[in-house]
Amino acid sequence: MSTSATHGLGSPAAITRHAILLITGALILIPFVWMVSLSIKPPGEIFHASFSFWPKQFYGIENYTKALTEAPLPRYMLNGVFVCTMIVAAQVLVCAPAAYALAKLEFPGKNLLFAMVLIALILPHEVLSLPLFILGYQIGVLNTYAALVFPYVVSPFGIFLFRQFFKTIPDDVIHAARLDGLSELAIVWRIMVPMALPAIIAFGIFSVVGHWNSLFWPLIAVRDQNLMPPPLGIMAFKNEEAGNDYGPLMAASTIVVAPLIIAFLSAQRWFVEGLTGGAVK
Amino acid sequence: MTIASSMPERAADPTGAAVVPKMLRRQRIAEAFVAWSLAGPALVLLVTMFFLPVFAVFAIALTDWQFGATTLSFIGMANFREVLADEGFRASFANTIFYVVIVVPGTIVLGLAIALLIESGKSCRAFYRAIHFLPFMATLTAMAIAWEALLHPTIGLVNQTLAGLGLPTANWLRDENTVLPVLAIIGIWQNLGYAMVLFLAGLKSIPQDLYDAADIDGADLWFDRLRTVTLPMLGPVTMFVFIVVALKAFETFDTVQVLTQGGPGHASEMLLYTLYRESFEYLRTGYGASVAVVFLFIVVALTLIQARVMDKKVHYQ
Numbered sequence: 001m002s003t004s005a006t007h008g009l010g011s012p013a014a015i016t017r018h019a020i021l022l023i024t025g026a027l028i029l030i031p032f033v034w035m036v037s038l039s040i041k042p043p044g045e046i047f048h049a050s051f052s053f054w055p056k057q058f059y060g061i062e063n064y065t066k067a068l069t070e071a072p073l074p075r076y077m078l079n080g081v082f083v084c085t086m087i088v089a090a091q092v093l094v095c096a097p098a099a100y101a102l103a104k105l106e107f108p109g110k111n112l113l114f115a116m117v118l119i120a121l122i123l124p125h126e127v128l129s130l131p132l133f134i135l136g137y138q139i140g141v142l143n144t145y146a147a148l149v150f151p152y153v154v155s156p157f158g159i160f161l162f163r164q165f166f167k168t169i170p171d172d173v174i175h176a177a178r179l180d181g182l183s184e185l186a187i188v189w190r191i192m193v194p195m196a197l198p199a200i201i202a203f204g205i206f207s208v209v210g211h212w213n214s215l216f217w218p219l220i221a222v223r224d225q226n227l228m229p230p231p232l233g234i235m236a237f238k239n240e241e242a243g244n245d246y247g248p249l250m251a252a253s254t255i256v257v258a259p260l261i262i263a264f265l266s267a268q269r270w271f272v273e274g275l276t277g278g279a280v281k
Numbered sequence: 282m283t284i285a286s287s288m289p290e291r292a293a294d295p296t297g298a299a300v301v302p303k304m305l306r307r308q309r310i311a312e313a314f315v316a317w318s319l320a321g322p323a324l325v326l327l328v329t330m331f332f333l334p335v336f337a338v339f340a341i342a343l344t345d346w347q348f349g350a351t352t353l354s355f356i357g358m359a360n361f362r363e364v365l366a367d368e369g370f371r372a373s374f375a376n377t378i379f380y381v382v383i384v385v386p387g388t389i390v391l392g393l394a395i396a397l398l399i400e401s402g403k404s405c406r407a408f409y410r411a412i413h414f415l416p417f418m419a420t421l422t423a424m425a426i427a428w429e430a431l432l433h434p435t436i437g438l439v440n441q442t443l444a445g446l447g448l449p450t451a452n453w454l455r456d457e458n459t460v461l462p463v464l465a466i467i468g469i470w471q472n473l474g475y476a477m478v479l480f481l482a483g484l485k486s487i488p489q490d491l492y493d494a495a496d497i498d499g500a501d502l503w504f505d506r507l508r509t510v511t512l513p514m515l516g517p518v519t520m521f522v523f524i525v526v527a528l529k530a531f532e533t534f535d536t537v538q539v540l541t542q543g544g545p546g547h548a549s550e551m552l553l554y555t556l557y558r559e560s561f562e563y564l565r566t567g568y569g570a571s572v573a574v575v576f577l578f579i580v581v582a583l584t585l586i587q588a589r590v591m592d593k594k595v596h597y598q
Contacts (some may be wrong), residue, residue: 013503017402024395025412028470032415034438035427047436051445098323106309107316113324120331122584124532126553127573130341130560131334134348154326184315213420215535216553220561231422235539238426246430253423260418268411275418276478 032257039063039250046246059247067237067251075226076233077255083148083229084208090153091207092193092200099162100188104174114163120156126216133220147221148229152211158203165199166192198273205267205274212260230256338577341570348566360571370572372547373555376461377531380551383465384472384530389522391469392476397511399477400484401503410481414474421471425539428467429454454540457548464536464549472529476522483518487511524587531579552576 037053038046040060067073101107102114132151136142141150169192177187193200215231222228225236234256238249264271317324342360346353364370399409416424431438432453440450453463491510498509534553537543543550543558556576560569 014402014404017398018405021395021398021405021409024391025409028413028416028474030438031424031427031431031470032419034431035424038430051438051441094323094326097319101316101320105312105316105319107313110316113320116324116327116332120327122581123331123335124528124577124580126532126534126556127338127577127580128331128334129556130566130570130573131337132330133561134337135329135334151330154323154330156327156331159323184319188319209418213418213422215422215538216557219538219557231420231535234420234423234426238539249426250430253426256423257419260420261415264415264418265411268407271418272410272414272478276475276482 035250035253035257038246039254041247043245043247060251063247063251064255066245066248067255070248071233071237071252072225073233073237073252073255076228076230077259079145079227079233080212080229083145084211086145086149087152087211088204088207090149091155091158092204094154095158095162096193096200097185097188099159099166100184100192102159103163103166104171105184117156117159117163121160125151129217129220132217136221143222143224143227145227148218148227151217152207155203155207158207161199161203162196165196169195201270202274205271209260209271209275335577338570338573341567342574344567346566348564356567360567361574364568364571364575369547369550370555373543373550373552374575376547376549377533377551379461380465380468380533381527381530383462384468385523385527387465387469388472388476388526389519392473392522393480393515393519395473396477396480396484397507400481410478413477416471417474421535422539424471425467425536428536429540432463455545457545460541460545460549464533464540467536468530468533472526475529476526479518479522479525480515483515484511487514521587524583528580528583531576531583552579 033053037055040058040063041055042057042059042062045055045057045059098113102110102117128151133142136147136150141147173191173195174187177191182190212229213231214229215235218229218232219235222232225233228236234252237252343355343357344353345356345359395409395413399406430436432440434440434450434452434455437453439453443450451459453459487510491514492506495506495510499505532553533551534557537549537551537554538557541549543554552572553576556569556572559565559572563569
């Protein structure tokens with residue numbers, strides 16, 4: 001749409017474009033802005049309704065201290081980091097070899113295996129939660145870190161995505177590696193995965209964002225506060241202590257949301273690719 | 282490609298194992314062995330984490346089993362009859378449909394409008410894209426708490442603004458007439474950036490020639506080009522966004538759990554919340570499994586429609 005009407009900052013069309021996008025952008029940002037604003041206000045100012053973003057009396061230190069000490073918020077964050085790391089590591093470990101077999105090897109049952117991957121891709125995880133809960137109970141891992149990780153150690157989406165990417169790597173590369181005496185497993189880890197690093201990173205972001213933000217399964221899998229990932233932890237904080245103590249509650253919310261927002265703003269392209277790449281394919 | 286394919290004989294001999302030289306055959310077996318040992322862990326885990334659970338859900342739905350009970354008996358479709366006759370489930374189903382019917386068009390129209398606006402100029406594209414995409418990746422549980430503060434009946438920004446303008450206020454999350462539309466607005470807020478990014482990708486793939494051709498045909502106005510080129514070419518992407526957003530809308534859980542717990546009454550109960558509460562709070566296992574089966578059918582139906590649409594999409598590439 002490169003016509004004269006839309007060129008240049010000064011044209012009416014360009015001004016309208018900026019005006020509308022700034023307004024919709026501001027509307028989108030209101031919940032974030034209000035959250036941060038309440039997190040630095042004293043209780044008196046929160047309950048004495050006002051439109052101003054900046055408080056008359058800066059109360060941020062008190063609110064953030066309370067959020068970090070009254071609830072085990074640092075613990076929740078570490079749980080989130082630990083669980084997400086374990087999940088992504090397990091997924092890459094399990095999915096990359098399978099994806100290599102599907103992309104580059106011939107074997108009986110290959111089509112069946114790929115069909116299984118596609119079917120698993122369709123199944124919404126929430127539907128499986130009841131049997132997975134029973135399975136977790138049977139193997140005695142409920143209410144442990146393992147409970148948060150085990151349903152996700154294999155990712156059909158990961159296998160699918162890696163397979164697509166591995167297929168684009170020329171066969172000559174693999175021939176050369178075989179002539180050099182590399183085993184098939186060594187080819188996966190020393191040739192395929194390094195060459196498919198963009199896909200691995202995109203998948204890693206997709207997985208981390210999904211599991212950092214997820215509430216449904218943690219709500220079922222753990223009761224112990226020391227094991228809770230951030231979304232579950234902040235919900236517990238809201239229900240138990242903070243109730244109407246908005247300042248610390250908003251401070252806690254800000255702390256939970258901040259890591260992904262900061263990561264997103266510093267690596268926008270990767271995030272957009274990771275969160276939509278699979279959808280576009 | 283295969284390990285064996287470095288041998289020219291293989292390509293020349295597609296007729297079967299009987300005539301394959303012995304050495305080549307051994308090589309094929311070796312390749313199959315390697316392949317299965319590489320894919321083995323994934324296969325075992327796919328079966329344990331996906332396929333057995335799906336069968337288990339169907340099986341449990343046909344029994345009167347309750348979690349922890351030592352006995353169970355086969356009761357056929359009784360759970361499904363109970364589910365379908367249950368007022369709570371009916372409300373949950375109707376609410377979910379209502380929610381989806383608001384969220385999907387709302388997300389598509391706004392996402393498309395914003396994508397078109399961003400793409401219509403050159404400056405600040407990344408900036409606008411980032412702002413509008415932000416809610417999609419922010420932790421919804423935490424943002425729901427921020428929304429609750431915004432919607433607070435007395436000190437919330439929404440009611441303050443309305444009161445300041447002399448408009449009527451409401452207790453948004455506690456009023457059965459407003460709670461579902463409000464949740465839907467939060468759903469649109471969260472998903473429109475996702476739709477926007479998909480539309481932006483779709484817009485980029487429209488060849489410039491088509492706009493040039495439209496120019497020659499006299500489509501001078503922006504609106505003419507939109508009507509004759511942009512929108513028709515975005516058809517497949519739109520259909521795709523439609524399904525993906527519908528799936529996300531059907532799977533809404535976090536906002537219900539954090540903000541309303543399905544209330545007031547059943548006014549904001551939605552399928553996934555019903556599934557969670559029946560299965561894990563009331564421990565009505567058979568009933569919960571039946572809800573899961575109903576939910577599964579909806580999701581699979583939508584996904585199959587999507588697969589067909591994606592096949593058609595090929596025409597436009």
